[in-house]
Amino acid sequence: MRTMNKSQIKLISTLERVGGFASAQELYQLLRRDGDGIGLTTVYRALQSLLDDKIVDVLRREDGEALYRLCGEAHHHHLVCRSCGTTVEIEGSSVERWAEAVAKEHYFREVGHTVELFGLCSKC
Amino acid sequence: MRTMNKSQIKLISTLERVGGFASAQELYQLLRRDGDGIGLTTVYRALQSLLDDKIVDVLRREDGEALYRLCGEAHHHHLVCRSCGTTVEIEGSSVERWAEAVAKEHYFREVGHTVELFGLCSKC
DNA sequence: CCAAAAATGAAAATGGTTGTCATTAACATT
């Protein structure tokens, strides 16, 4: 059984508090604001370990910054406003089925996917 | 009618030569290797203009680096082997329709999408 | 030809991420 250190636990509960995606820098700020003396390096290291253990998921913002979230929340995707950042969670069973069909068609196994939509919300 | 400068034209023909995705740095190297004295800054600027004019498309490598390609090649996505890197180009009209429907449902405009599949190919 | 505008490239700045390394915390053994 993989063991888990203090920093990783802090990161997990911060991610729970956030309830969605957050960048390493944001998580760092949140912890510091709570008086935690954690270092940025440790935040990156803990996130990497959690990634390796498949406890968190990563995706890329349009500007390339990495965003992390807890796995285990129901699988879903996002529709993000390019201008104000507003994010709508979306589910798409048709996409899930499509992805699986494509994987099978090409004899790929263990296929995951990245599906994110970016646009301008009604206010922007 | 939008005008197009020398650098933009160079970038377009380099992208044609490449025939797929390439990063700004790679395009810069290619041009320099051909004896062109173009600056990296100009490459980035030209790519940005081409993006604005929707002449090129951008997507992100898993490490966050931006990759550019000419639009006009048929829009498609990728199924990539996590282990050996083998890439299969896939098209998915059902995904395209789904994305548009989601966008409309939430009153988003100018919605683009990122759809990439990652798995293990039959050989791996 | 000439002035105004656009384009250019060198260099510096930015910002997210990773590497280095000396210090510290945790833990097991005597």
Place this chain on the structure above:
DNA sequence: AATGTTAATGACAACCATTTTCATTTTTGG
């Protein structure tokens, strides 16, 4: 408690793609 061993930590520097700055050059239109 004292010791040694190993994992974890954080300050700091390094990295690298991208952006900004700014002085200079090229293009353009009259």
